[in-house]
Amino acid sequence: MSRRAGLITALIAVILVALWFLPAWAPYFYIFVAAEILILGLFAAGFNLVFGYTGMLSLGHAAFFGFGAYVTAMLLLHFDTPLAFALIASLAGGGLLALVIGFFCVRLTEVYFTMLTLAFGMMVFSVAQQWRSFTGGSDGITGFAVGSFGLGLDLTLGNPAVYYQLTLVIVTLAGLCLYLITISPFGLILRAMAENPERVAFTGIPVRRYRLYSFVISGAFSGLAGGLFAPFTRVASPETLHWSQSAEPVLMSILGGSATFLGPFIGSAIFVLLETWITSFTDRWMLFLGIVLALMVMYLRRGLLGTALDRLTKRG
Amino acid sequence: MAEQNTPILSTDALTKRFGGLTAVDGVSIALNEGEIVALIGPNGAGKTTFYNMVSGRMTPTSGQVLFHGSDIAGKPPHEIARAGIGRSFQITNVFNELTVRENVQVALVSHRGKSLRLFAVLGMDRALRREADEILARLGLESMAELRTGTLSYGDKRLLELAIVLAIEPEIVMLDEPTAGLTPEETRAVIELIRNLRAERPYTFFITEHDMEVVFGLAERVLVMHRGQLLATGAPEEVRQNPEVRRAYLGDEEEDSAA
Numbered sequence: 001m002s003r004r005a006g007l008i009t010a011l012i013a014v015i016l017v018a019l020w021f022l023p024a025w026a027p028y029f030y031i032f033v034a035a036e037i038l039i040l041g042l043f044a045a046g047f048n049l050v051f052g053y054t055g056m057l058s059l060g061h062a063a064f065f066g067f068g069a070y071v072t073a074m075l076l077l078h079f080d081t082p083l084a085f086a087l088i089a090s091l092a093g094g095g096l097l098a099l100v101i102g103f104f105c106v107r108l109t110e111v112y113f114t115m116l117t118l119a120f121g122m123m124v125f126s127v128a129q130q131w132r133s134f135t136g137g138s139d140g141i142t143g144f145a146v147g148s149f150g151l152g153l154d155l156t157l158g159n160p161a162v163y164y165q166l167t168l169v170i171v172t173l174a175g176l177c178l179y180l181i182t183i184s185p186f187g188l189i190l191r192a193m194a195e196n197p198e199r200v201a202f203t204g205i206p207v208r209r210y211r212l213y214s215f216v217i218s219g220a221f222s223g224l225a226g227g228l229f230a231p232f233t234r235v236a237s238p239e240t241l242h243w244s245q246s247a248e249p250v251l252m253s254i255l256g257g258s259a260t261f262l263g264p265f266i267g268s269a270i271f272v273l274l275e276t277w278i279t280s281f282t283d284r285w286m287l288f289l290g291i292v293l294a295l296m297v298m299y300l301r302r303g304l305l306g307t308a309l310d311r312l313t314k315r316g
Numbered sequence: 317m318a319e320q321n322t323p324i325l326s327t328d329a330l331t332k333r334f335g336g337l338t339a340v341d342g343v344s345i346a347l348n349e350g351e352i353v354a355l356i357g358p359n360g361a362g363k364t365t366f367y368n369m370v371s372g373r374m375t376p377t378s379g380q381v382l383f384h385g386s387d388i389a390g391k392p393p394h395e396i397a398r399a400g401i402g403r404s405f406q407i408t409n410v411f412n413e414l415t416v417r418e419n420v421q422v423a424l425v426s427h428r429g430k431s432l433r434l435f436a437v438l439g440m441d442r443a444l445r446r447e448a449d450e451i452l453a454r455l456g457l458e459s460m461a462e463l464r465t466g467t468l469s470y471g472d473k474r475l476l477e478l479a480i481v482l483a484i485e486p487e488i489v490m491l492d493e494p495t496a497g498l499t500p501e502e503t504r505a506v507i508e509l510i511r512n513l514r515a516e517r518p519y520t521f522f523i524t525e526h527d528m529e530v531v532f533g534l535a536e537r538v539l540v541m542h543r544g545q546l547l548a549t550g551a552p553e554e555v556r557q558n559p560e561v562r563r564a565y566l567g568d569e570e571e572d573s574a575a
Binding site for chain 2: 177180181183184185186187188189191192194195196198199200201202203204205206207210213217
């Protein structure tokens with residue numbers, strides 16, 4: 001058991017080192033692909049705290065992701081805030097918005113919870129699209145410059161390779177933080193709630209409140225991912241708030257395996273790579289994604305990583 | 317002690333109505349500290365509803381549930397659990413995806429106030445591990461600690477349920493048909509186990525049961541419910557002789573569907 005854990009840690013370390021040196025050996029184009037995988041992977045992993053670990057399907061997480069993108073974009077545009085502080089603000093903003101939305105949503109369960117998250121997500125999208133004077137309407141926020149990082153670090157963030165490496169470090173740290181939460185006593189309570197909330201309540205846990213905690217943490221990490229996304233795409237657009245954006249972390253978690261911590265990252269890689277590869281010869285990439293997803297759900301129900309780990313441990 | 321005659325838990329005219337149906341109609345009972353009390357009654361007698369109101373699963377329409385003298389009626393389950401009333405369920409209610417040890421740890425994390433530790437590693441908390449293993453050992457499940465619970469036999473899952481209840485160190489242990497679905501040997505083992513547990517600590521057991529062998533082999537006092545009301549209460553032998561109780565059970569067949 002611990003030998004396997006060591007093996008996985010070593011494998012992850014090798015992958016991280018390879019990713020760090022990616023700009024040195026891969027074509028320029030792949031830096032963008034890798035950055036997108038990392039950012040959306042963090043978004044999906046944050047989402048999966050609610051979905052895979054707490055057992056609640058949210059279809060409104062784009063609200064937190066997009067909100068994080070707007071927070072960083074606006075702070076950079078209006079105040080030339082160092083990026084580090086803008087990202088912290090995105091993290092806090094995502095968590096705060098999740099607190100407000102979650103306050104209402106966790107009162108409901110199952111499909112009603114899902115519908116309410118979807119409804120709130122649509123509301124946030126509408127606000128961003130219609131409050132033109134503040135949010136730039138359907139154009140979103142553009143024309144902001146990424147200046148300094150802050151914290152005494154002198155980084156040339158305008159260089160995509162540097163921004164990519166910064167993204168790698170932040171996503172790794174945030175991922176580690178999320179991982180610690182999943183293996184904590186708190187994480188155990190979440191996993192237990194996913195399976196049987198009533199039994200958990202009868203051990204003395206106020207289940208609704210713990211659902212909210214999970215939702216807020218999840219929203220915060222989604223917000224951080226959004227904050228990283230805006231400088232990467234040079235825009236905070238209402239599309240990042242659209243409900244179709246909320247579907248992405250769901251698909252990624254399922255593709256990679258929602259019962260595993262790294263599943264959403266693997267799912268993000270599958271998703272982005274498939275998109276990149278298929279769109280290079282056809283516009284109808286959604287059709288192919290649909291086929292892949294259908295096959296996965298039918299034959300690899302626990303996702304790619306989930307199924308692989310099952311095979312390794314020979315677990316039924 | 318002066319408190320000897322004060323019941324640890326009592327209900328006062330506890331009532332539950334579902335629309336026009338009165339499932340529990342003004343039931344008043346008292347449990348004394350350290351006794352083993354069984355709640356019995358034909359199907360549809362209202363005992364499950366009554367049981368659920370005491371443990372916080374259902375809100376009473378009227379009446380009181382007094383625990384150490386304060387009214388806990390209508391409080392949410394987590395508050396009642398924290399106050400010191402633990403319960404198991406008729407349908408096996410364990411966490412199949414977690415390991416056996418983790419099942420007990422869920423309750424321990426809650427009981428020890430560790431449920432908001434976000435950055436501690438569960439696997440490195442020695443106290444939680446030791447305590448969970450001690451509880452598993454009391455129920456003879458220690459060799460299964462690392463197994464995924466879904467792989468356990470039905471009988472072992474029922475024991476694990478009991479382990480989860482004991483982990484919150486309740487004063488009152490409520491067991492909803494603890495031997496339902498068990499083989500005769502397993503049933504006898506559970507009876508023995510409950511006796512031993514009570515010998516270790518002054519738990520008050522409040523049990524619902526269908527199996528009369530369990531009721532008469534274990535309970536020190538029996539409460540009989542019928543048609544939403546308390547029909548009789550007394551020592552097992554008294555209740556067995558009670559003509560009204562006999563009539564209620566004989567008439568049972570026609571009322572089976574009235575749950």
